[in-house]
Amino acid sequence: MASASGRQLRAMLRKDIVMELRTKEMIMSMGLYSLLTMVVYFVALSQAGSNFDPRDIAAGLLWLAFIFTSMLGLNRSLVHEKDQGCLEALLLSPVDRPVIFFAKAGGNLIFLLAVEALTLPVFGFLFLQGTHLDWGSIALLPLILIVGSIGMAGVGTLLATMSVNTSGKDFVLAMLFIPLMYPLLLGAVTATGGAIVGGAQGVSVFWTGMGWVVGYDVIMLLASYGLYEFIVGA
């Protein structure tokens, strides 16, 4: 059974990646939105005084962009499944519902990380040029991006499944997703801020935030895993 689930998980992931590489719908919309957000930030902060240190707010700006960008992709990922009743076909196959959850969340995670990898250098170029950076702690950034994105993709996939059948799915997803992201956002911004500021204190702050996000991921992924069958069958 475990090997069957593994085979089904790989098949679903491969299918999502093939379809995305073909249509580029999620990557294009999320990537473009994320880059435009960076430009808007840059313009909005261009009049800040000389005492303004972008490192103070960099983490918040970054995660704000990621949260809103992820919502754009999450809805699309489930809309693909609703097209022509594909979700029904998937549910008709002998697959455990949590396998569908992990496959969809896995696909969303991959696309989210791809967009983050695209956004991060642009953000660094626009906001952190010329500022003192501790490259040792900056190297920790991918870690919090990955762990934070796991939580976003997991909870987002569950909520997108809930909202995909509703008439105002974008609104419903936002109303549910943003409040549930609050604890993750706190931890992720703390950890990212610590990594950007650097030094011994920054690294210590990083691990505190990181612990918070890991705890959030474990609790929310377990809850999503447990609830998915009920939500899909409702």
Added chain:
Amino acid sequence: MTEEHQHTLALEVRDLTRAFGVRKALDGVSLELPVGAFLSIFGPNGAGKTTLVKVLTTLLNPSSGSARVLGRDVVSDAVDLRTHIGLISHNPLLYPDLTAEENLLFFAEMYGVEQPHVRVSELLEAVELDHRKLDLTRTFSRGMLQRLSIARALLHRPEVIFLDEPYSGLDPHAMDILDGLIAQIRDSHTFVMISHDLDKGLELCSHALILAKGRVVLYEPREAIDDAAFRQTYRSTVGMGVS
């Protein structure tokens, strides 16, 4: 359930109810269908036909009562049951951004079909789509999509095939192909078909069911049906709508 029942009954539905909020889409439906039968389900819009098929195909859980397909409970044996049933809907249930071959190979993997490439080629040939196997299904006509949908539903060699208005929107050629495919496998499979076409439904069926307001109005084997009386009963339910 006795061993004999497991081999002779394709469907065993007992006092099945499915409610959406306060509205009962199915209200105490009971029926038995032998293996190898062809059941045509008729009824007005909102009668509960699709809900019944969704419960029998494990897509919806019953609110109360029970349903067994090939002796397997639709709730507790759902994962096992799904390997024995197939659904051909008026919706193609195919990914528009995958090719015909990719769609079938994906579902073959989901069902754990042995030698998937061989089986997929065999089915693409059967539905006369082998020449279009590398084309995205979003470029397919309605008839082609429905033929591919039939191939998808037959991939894992299901024993019971559910058809939800399968002729809806098909051109005469596609209807002929669907008729031919059903005729080919008619003797070795059990069919449950929702239809609004009384002539087609009665022509194919061995058993006929009329639902209205989620309840069974009439359920009889074909040989016991008087066509004129059946049509009269059917007409009397049209317009009854939902409960």
